[in-house]
Amino acid sequence: MATKVTIRDVAAEAGVSVTTVSHVLNHFSGARVSDDTRERVQAAARRLGYAANGLARGLRLQRSQTLGLLSDEIATTPYAGRIILGAQETASARGWLLILLTTGNDPHVEQREIRALAQHRADGVLYATMYHRKVEVPAELRTMPVVLLDASSADPAISSVVPDEFGGAQAAVRHLLEHGHRSIGFVNNEDDIPATHLRLDGYRAALAAAGVPYRPELVTAATTDARSGYRAAIRLLDRADRPTALFCFNDRLAMGAYRAAAELGLTIPLDLSIVGYDDQELIAAGLYPGLTTVALPHYEMGAWAVTTMIDLLEGRLAGDPPRITMPCPLIERESVAAPSHT
Amino acid sequence: MATKVTIRDVAAEAGVSVTTVSHVLNHFSGARVSDDTRERVQAAARRLGYAANGLARGLRLQRSQTLGLLSDEIATTPYAGRIILGAQETASARGWLLILLTTGNDPHVEQREIRALAQHRADGVLYATMYHRKVEVPAELRTMPVVLLDASSADPAISSVVPDEFGGAQAAVRHLLEHGHRSIGFVNNEDDIPATHLRLDGYRAALAAAGVPYRPELVTAATTDARSGYRAAIRLLDRADRPTALFCFNDRLAMGAYRAAAELGLTIPLDLSIVGYDDQELIAAGLYPGLTTVALPHYEMGAWAVTTMIDLLEGRLAGDPPRITMPCPLIERESVAAPSHT
Numbered sequence: 001m002a003t004k005v006t007i008r009d010v011a012a013e014a015g016v017s018v019t020t021v022s023h024v025l026n027h028f029s030g031a032r033v034s035d036d037t038r039e040r041v042q043a044a045a046r047r048l049g050y051a052a053n054g055l056a057r058g059l060r061l062q063r064s065q066t067l068g069l070l071s072d073e074i075a076t077t078p079y080a081g082r083i084i085l086g087a088q089e090t091a092s093a094r095g096w097l098l099i100l101l102t103t104g105n106d107p108h109v110e111q112r113e114i115r116a117l118a119q120h121r122a123d124g125v126l127y128a129t130m131y132h133r134k135v136e137v138p139a140e141l142r143t144m145p146v147v148l149l150d151a152s153s154a155d156p157a158i159s160s161v162v163p164d165e166f167g168g169a170q171a172a173v174r175h176l177l178e179h180g181h182r183s184i185g186f187v188n189n190e191d192d193i194p195a196t197h198l199r200l201d202g203y204r205a206a207l208a209a210a211g212v213p214y215r216p217e218l219v220t221a222a223t224t225d226a227r228s229g230y231r232a233a234i235r236l237l238d239r240a241d242r243p244t245a246l247f248c249f250n251d252r253l254a255m256g257a258y259r260a261a262a263e264l265g266l267t268i269p270l271d272l273s274i275v276g277y278d279d280q281e282l283i284a285a286g287l288y289p290g291l292t293t294v295a296l297p298h299y300e301m302g303a304w305a306v307t308t309m310i311d312l313l314e315g316r317l318a319g320d321p322p323r324i325t326m327p328c329p330l331i332e333r334e335s336v337a338a339p340s341h342t
Numbered sequence: 343m344a345t346k347v348t349i350r351d352v353a354a355e356a357g358v359s360v361t362t363v364s365h366v367l368n369h370f371s372g373a374r375v376s377d378d379t380r381e382r383v384q385a386a387a388r389r390l391g392y393a394a395n396g397l398a399r400g401l402r403l404q405r406s407q408t409l410g411l412l413s414d415e416i417a418t419t420p421y422a423g424r425i426i427l428g429a430q431e432t433a434s435a436r437g438w439l440l441i442l443l444t445t446g447n448d449p450h451v452e453q454r455e456i457r458a459l460a461q462h463r464a465d466g467v468l469y470a471t472m473y474h475r476k477v478e479v480p481a482e483l484r485t486m487p488v489v490l491l492d493a494s495s496a497d498p499a500i501s502s503v504v505p506d507e508f509g510g511a512q513a514a515v516r517h518l519l520e521h522g523h524r525s526i527g528f529v530n531n532e533d534d535i536p537a538t539h540l541r542l543d544g545y546r547a548a549l550a551a552a553g554v555p556y557r558p559e560l561v562t563a564a565t566t567d568a569r570s571g572y573r574a575a576i577r578l579l580d581r582a583d584r585p586t587a588l589f590c591f592n593d594r595l596a597m598g599a600y601r602a603a604a605e606l607g608l609t610i611p612l613d614l615s616i617v618g619y620d621d622q623e624l625i626a627a628g629l630y631p632g633l634t635t636v637a638l639p640h641y642e643m644g645a646w647a648v649t650t651m652i653d654l655l656e657g658r659l660a661g662d663p664p665r666i667t668m669p670c671p672l673i674e675r676e677s678v679a680a681p682s683h684t
Binding site: 005064066069081084085088089092095097098099100101102104109112113116117120143225226227230252255256259262280282283285286287288 | 347446
């Protein structure tokens with residue numbers, strides 16, 4: 001392996017002392033160095049490809065310009081990519097580095113990761129969860145600046161960004177109502193997580209705003225995979241007064257609902273309209289017809305969390321720590337039309 | 343935000359000088375410090391939760407214990423998660439940190455990222471691509487240890503790990519042959535990338551080994567999404583002597599082939615067997631019946647690259663830089679059966 005160019009090599013190349021090189025490259029304002037010498041040192045450093053030592057600079061500024069992205073199991077999920085990308089590109093654009101850590105929901109691993117971040121003097125930590133969760137920030141993290149990503153805490157002192165599950169569900173159901181549907185089934189998630197409750201609230205609010213009565217028999221819950229979606233959709237559709245539209249908690253459930261529709265001889269969107277949630281491109285764009293769905297703003301949440309953290313660290317934010325709910329936009333494809341029997 | 347505990351706080355707590363604390367916590371062998379004092383300092387550091395400064399230690403050891411994972415657009419793809427996870431968990435288990443960088447295939451961004459890694463004295467760089475590619479390692483990286491991840495170089499001095507595309511395709515087609523298929527269509531990718539050529543070679547080798555003639559009219563190429571897969575499958579299946587099985591370049595194409603089969607009234611696997619590639623769980627497990635496919639060893643490649651890099655850096659490897667091809671295992675689900683007309 002090639003040896004790293006050191007400050008000694010630059011000094012030899014420029015014919016000056018190591019101290020002079022250090023003063024020039026570190027921009028010490030108090031150092032008395034002639035313009036000629038300064039230029040010679042800079043040219044030598046360029047010729048040799050010398051990279052100023054970020055570690056040493058970090059010590060001087062008491063800042064490493066690095067952030068930790070500490071997540072539960074984010075990297076194992078299909079959602080991970082765009083959260084990480086949003087955080088990474090934003091950090092990079094501002095000249096910061098992102099260290100990636102995954103705990104696998106193991107508290108021992110989490111403690112080890114947090115110690116490693118502290119040892120490397122990471123300036124702040126983005127604490128991210130795979131899906132919108134309420135969390136307790138681990139005690140070990142309380143000595144560092146923290147921003148929660150796709151998670152929120154009961155502690156108002158901690159900044160956080162979460163998706164607007166309520167608004168997203170409301171937009172999905174409103175979209176169906178606007179196409180004339182009055183009998184809209186909902187295949188919900190059965191897990192006790194914020195999205196389950198908030199999307200049900202959004203579904204009910206949209207119906208109420210349109211004067212459509214809430215009918216509990218049109219709501220069912222399932223584990224969030226295509227097979228459960230298939231079974232749940234069969235339950236809702238295999239009845240005399242079957243709904244003309246389904247809102248599904250996610251695109252995987254919607255994928256199962258497509259199969260249920262095909263088996264029951266229902267054409268999408270003529271006989272049945274479907275709206276999903278997540279905008280998982282592999283599924284939503286891959287289904288035929290393309291699935292209208294609600295997007296989770298993963299990239300935007302990652303970007304926001306990094307921007308907020310750097311602004312906090314650089315003292316650009318005044319007032320209470322920002323805590324925001326980010327909109328979930330409706331992505332229209334081809335799975336929604338007016339009900340055929342109206 | 344809470345203030346970081348400094349070495350001064352530890353000194354005050356232990357009732358000793360800052361120098362003494364530094365000597366104890368940095369394990370300076372030459373320092374004359376009594377056992378009693380040593381214990382008092384260590385206890386004080388523990389009580390205050392003082393984290394030894396990784397930056398300072400990095401300077402002393404000339405090692406930051408960090409690796410950069412520099413990738414083209416890996417984080418934007420559904421494949422990213424498990425490559426990153428394999429790299430991250432392996433680094434963590436060995437006490438190293440992973441800095442994540444994405445270039446978006448922009449050479450200017452790439453140069454900036456590489457400079458940032460050099461400035462932070464990253465000990466080595468994993469240079470990763472979104473899918474198996476042949477790459478030129480950027481000149482800026484040549485001063486650092488590099489391991490290629492899901493990519494390979496013509497330069498034998500650079501370690502690399504890539505998936506065994508040939509072997510994976512061979513296993514898929516052999517699986518179909520073993521079920522009695524003799525007329526096997528192949529929906530290939532149309533991009534000029536290693537996987538396109540190697541999987542075609544694997545398809546042909548499996549046929550040849552079974553004494554089945556290669557018929558070019560059973561091979562077609564498509565862009566790798568479900569809609570193109572649908573159209574390509576229709577082309578192959580809508581003929582008198584239609585193949586009894588399809589091997590698809592990836593699971594998205596297979597998803598389209600499922601729809602084509604449904605439209606043509608063909609039941610999978612009774613009338614048509616299908617094997618995909620990638621084992622994208624969302625699709626492969628979500629389709630009905632479950633899709634038999636070939637897995638790309640993303641986690642394993644990420645883990646191997648980190649292990650190899652750390653072994654290189656720690657001087658544990660002798661001989662030529664390791665360059666390996668990692669097996670792609672067949673994942674059996676329910677989309678393959680014997681052809682019905684035999």
